[in-house]
Amino acid sequence: MKAPPKTLAMALSVLGLLGTSDVVAADLKQHLIAAIDAPDGRSDGELGGRMAEFFKGQTRSSAPVRLQVRTLRKFAEAGCARLEATLIQDDVPTGDGKRVPFAVRYELNLCRDGQPPSEGIDLDAASRVLSGQSPGEIVRESRPR
Numbered sequence: 052m053k054a055p056p057k058t059l060a061m062a063l064s065v066l067g068l069l070g071t072s073d074v075v076a077a078d079l080k081q082h083l084i085a086a087i088d089a090p091d092g093r094s095d096g097e098l099g100g101r102m103a104e105f106f107k108g109q110t111r112s113s114a115p116v117r118l119q120v121r122t123l124r125k126f127a128e129a130g131c132a133r134l135e136a137t138l139i140q141d142d143v144p145t146g147d148g149k150r151v152p153f154a155v156r157y158e159l160n161l162c163r164d165g166q167p168p169s170e171g172i173d174l175d176a177a178s179r180v181l182s183g184q185s186p187g188e189i190v191r192e193s194r195p196r
Contacts, residue, residue, distance in 0.1 A: 078098055078099050079098060079102050079118070079136075082094045082118050082120050082136075083120055083134055083136065083161055085120070086120035086132070086134055087131075087134070088163075089122075092122030092132070093120065093122070094118075095117070095118070095120070096117070097115050097116065098117065098118045103115075106138060106140065112140055112142050112143040112150075113142075114142040114143070115140070116138055116140050117139040117140070118137070118138055118139075119137045119139065120134055120135070120137075121134070122134055123158065126160070127170055128168045128169060130163035130164070131160070131161070131163075131167075131170070132161065133160050134158065134161055135156065135158050136156070136158075137155070138156075139152065139153070139154045141153075
């Protein structure tokens with residue numbers, strides 16, 4: 052199933068905010084870190100602050116925004132996990148005048164310090180991308196000879 056462009060844009064905006072030190076994402080980060088620390092790997096609650104207001108503005112609904120986070124797996128690096136986060140809001144208007152529940156689900160790798168874990172990152176490939184090398188060149192270089 053293909054994600055509608057607006058849903059994809061909202062998910063990318065949320066992920067982009069997590070990489071900043073902006074207070075907009077502070078409440079969201081707290082929920083994500085709480086899931087990393089929780090014995091059952093979960094954190095559920097209502098999202099507040101400017102991040103919730105941003106979400107409400109995008110959906111055109113004043114209903115509360117709920118957040119459900121669950122740990123999919125722990126990394127070997129202490130305090131790091133693969134998380135699934137779901138933002139849920141009821142009473143979101145549709146183009147045909149109905150009001151429906153709406154959810155955005157995404158996954159991310161995160162450590163307690165707010166950075167991604169180093170496990171699984173190909174630092175050589177990342178440096179080549181940052182230097183402007185095309186993806187095709189990187190794939191050709193990484194093939195066994």
